Amino acid sequence: MVKPAARKKPEPDTDAEGRILDAAHVVFVRRGTAGARMQEIADEAGVNKALLHYYFRSKSRLAAAVFQRVARGLFLRVSEILGSDADLDDKVRRVIQLYLEQLTKTPYAPAYVISELNQHPDRAAQFVEAVRQIRAQSLNDDVLDTLGKQIRRRVRAGEMRTISTPQFIANLASLCIFPFAARPMLCAILNFDDRGFTRFIEERKTVLPEFFLNALRP
Amino acid sequence: MVKPAARKKPEPDTDAEGRILDAAHVVFVRRGTAGARMQEIADEAGVNKALLHYYFRSKSRLAAAVFQRVARGLFLRVSEILGSDADLDDKVRRVIQLYLEQLTKTPYAPAYVISELNQHPDRAAQFVEAVRQIRAQSLNDDVLDTLGKQIRRRVRAGEMRTISTPQFIANLASLCIFPFAARPMLCAILNFDDRGFTRFIEERKTVLPEFFLNALRP
DNA sequence: GTCTATATTAGGATAGAC
DNA sequence: GTCTATCCTAATATAGAC
Numbered sequence: 001m002v003k004p005a006a007r008k009k010p011e012p013d014t015d016a017e018g019r020i021l022d023a024a025h026v027v028f029v030r031r032g033t034a035g036a037r038m039q040e041i042a043d044e045a046g047v048n049k050a051l052l053h054y055y056f057r058s059k060s061r062l063a064a065a066v067f068q069r070v071a072r073g074l075f076l077r078v079s080e081i082l083g084s085d086a087d088l089d090d091k092v093r094r095v096i097q098l099y100l101e102q103l104t105k106t107p108y109a110p111a112y113v114i115s116e117l118n119q120h121p122d123r124a125a126q127f128v129e130a131v132r133q134i135r136a137q138s139l140n141d142d143v144l145d146t147l148g149k150q151i152r153r154r155v156r157a158g159e160m161r162t163i164s165t166p167q168f169i170a171n172l173a174s175l176c177i178f179p180f181a182a183r184p185m186l187c188a189i190l191n192f193d194d195r196g197f198t199r200f201i202e203e204r205k206t207v208l209p210e211f212f213l214n215a216l217r218p
Numbered sequence: 219m220v221k222p223a224a225r226k227k228p229e230p231d232t233d234a235e236g237r238i239l240d241a242a243h244v245v246f247v248r249r250g251t252a253g254a255r256m257q258e259i260a261d262e263a264g265v266n267k268a269l270l271h272y273y274f275r276s277k278s279r280l281a282a283a284v285f286q287r288v289a290r291g292l293f294l295r296v297s298e299i300l301g302s303d304a305d306l307d308d309k310v311r312r313v314i315q316l317y318l319e320q321l322t323k324t325p326y327a328p329a330y331v332i333s334e335l336n337q338h339p340d341r342a343a344q345f346v347e348a349v350r351q352i353r354a355q356s357l358n359d360d361v362l363d364t365l366g367k368q369i370r371r372r373v374r375a376g377e378m379r380t381i382s383t384p385q386f387i388a389n390l391a392s393l394c395i396f397p398f399a400a401r402p403m404l405c406a407i408l409n410f411d412d413r414g415f416t417r418f419i420e421e422r423k424t425v426l427p428e429f430f431l432n433a434l435r436p
Numbered sequence: 437g438t439c440t441a442t443a444t445t446a447g448g449a450t451a452g453a454c
Numbered sequence: 455g456t457c458t459a460t461c462c463t464a465a466t467a468t469a470g471a472c
Contacts, residue, residue, distance in 0.1 A: 032252055047456075057449095114332055115332070175389060178391065178396040204385065
């Protein structure tokens with residue numbers, strides 16, 4: 001279904017299948033799976049509705065393909081960093097930097113993934129599979145183990161407060177991802193317009209590494 | 219529409235309008251507005267579909283009523299704490315405690331509000347209005363101002379690192395709310411089942427205040 | 437106020453020409 | 455492979471009896 005062969009056309013026009021998937025990506029992320037309309041996807045792709053079924057058979061299969069793609073995108077690069085042999089502080093700094101930049105480009109991804117996972121219980125299995133695949137690809141067999149060892153080493157050396165690996169990861173993910181997922185909420189509470197939010201994220205690029213690393217000082 | 223009069227029946231059966239709103243609450247939060255079905259709400263309320271239209275005219279009005287309710291619920295009590303005259307450390311501890319307990323009882327609220335706000339742009343205005351109402355109700359005219367003053371005072375006194383009020387609030391909200399909003403995501407990554415997640419939140423009740431307050435030490 | 441029955445439209449899916 | 459035309463079910467909404 002996916003041809004890894006060399007791309008012939010450098011123009012934005014890909015083959016129909018690719019255009020449809022891209023269009024579906026846009027529409028599903030914007031409206032959610034339940035709110036998306038096949039017609040809107042077809043329009044966005046510049047093809048006929050029937051062609052969506054030709055390539056993807058049904059709306060739910062198309063939705064699954066898009067979800068897989070977005071979920072992977074959210075964790076692929078971060079997983080590489082966490083699985084690398086960099087120093088722990090360095091990992092933290094790089095993860096924060098990466099997320100704040102990546103999510104600035106794809107700001108709707110977190111809210112979409114959160115929505116899907118909560119409304120569509122069988123997406124959870126799909127998500128677990130995506131995570132498993134990413135883990136298998138990364139240099140380290142288990143990113144979590146490596147990270148846990150790094151944390152415990154630092155704690156034993158007295159360079160860091162005691163913290164469990166899950167809490168460490170949850171805190172890091174929360175601080176990076178939540179502001180994007182809850183952007184309209186934050187903007188309402190803090191009286192931000194788009195410009196205000198952008199500056200807020202810029203500020204965050206320096207605030208967050210300090211905040212997080214400081215929190216772990218012994 | 220809402221009668222604040224004394225409740226006649228102590229049984230779970232309220233009047234039809236209340237039962238419908240409760241049922242709508244459950245179903246909309248579970249499925250999202252687009253995914254919810256009027257039939258399912260009617261079943262959940264134990265009434266006929268037509269009655270939903272009798273009381274709420276249309277699905278979108280019913281959805282708006284539910285959203286208002288859930289959004290208020292997310293911020294009402296927290297706003298009381300932040301607007302109180304308690305010490306800053308105390309506020310932090312009480313907010314964390316409140317959120318972790320409240321969200322344990324209504325774990326789907328954050329994901330629902332996030333979904334709605336991202337998929338349904340005009341919910342944003344509704345949300346702003348809900349926040350404005352809560353602010354007007356609370357003892358303090360502007361919770362944000364009060365909090366900002368407390369933060370700056372602590373910073374000037376050298377008892378806290380410099381941090382802007384928006385970053386302070388965003389960090390606190392992120393750390394409290396995200397794990398619930400992204401529960402299936404966290405569970406997949408950290409290999410948690412329901413039991414594991416519950417223990418994780420229990421652990422978090424002690425971890426989080428330490429983490430947050432420690433992050434702000436000078 | 438609450439029901440049954442029905443109207444109406446929207447939207448996913450397919451058949452078949454080209 | 456891509457289109458036009460059509461089918462068909464699901465879902466919101468209303469009419470009208472009780």
